[in-house]
Amino acid sequence: MSENQKTTPLTDSEALLTDLTSNDAVAKTGAAPTDTRTAANLMAAFGGESMANRKYLYFAKIARKNGDEEVAKLFEETAHHETAHAFAHLELIYPSNEMTTAKVLALAAEGEMYESVTMYPNFEREAIEEGNSAAVAEFQEQAKESLEHAGIFEKAAKRFGALKRVEAFHAARYQAALDKLSAAKV
């Protein structure tokens, strides 16, 4: 994989999938352009709408805890709209008529692996540097859970023969990440 493909997690995953599944029938169509500003903007917009959804659900919990039921409902209703906005972006990023179950499982596993072996370890290092021990603990915990999720998706992906090469690639990385986490515990 070339350096210029490593711009965003999505780009990385997409490039990996295109590369690894190029001989497979499931990968005949690329899910999304990965090298344009619009592709990056769609991903950013998807991220923003997704965050708004979870943030409003969280705010609804706070409003409800404070006894403000009407405000809680307002947040929840708006959160549903944000989900629709996020799904509209996803439809352009991963067109549903081009996606297979095998492909979405591979994308999901790759995303979880990225979180576990790249994103959280980087965040953990910076939290250590800044002396934020609560964040260090949180990042370590979620790196482990992301790895578990990757394993669950890998297992599900095994039911799809077309993904043998992706599966083997992920399995090797999964084992390496597991070894690294186990080693870190001692």
Ligand SMILES: [Fe+2]
């Ligand atoms: Fe929105």
Ligand SMILES: [Fe+2]
């Ligand atoms: Fe996860």
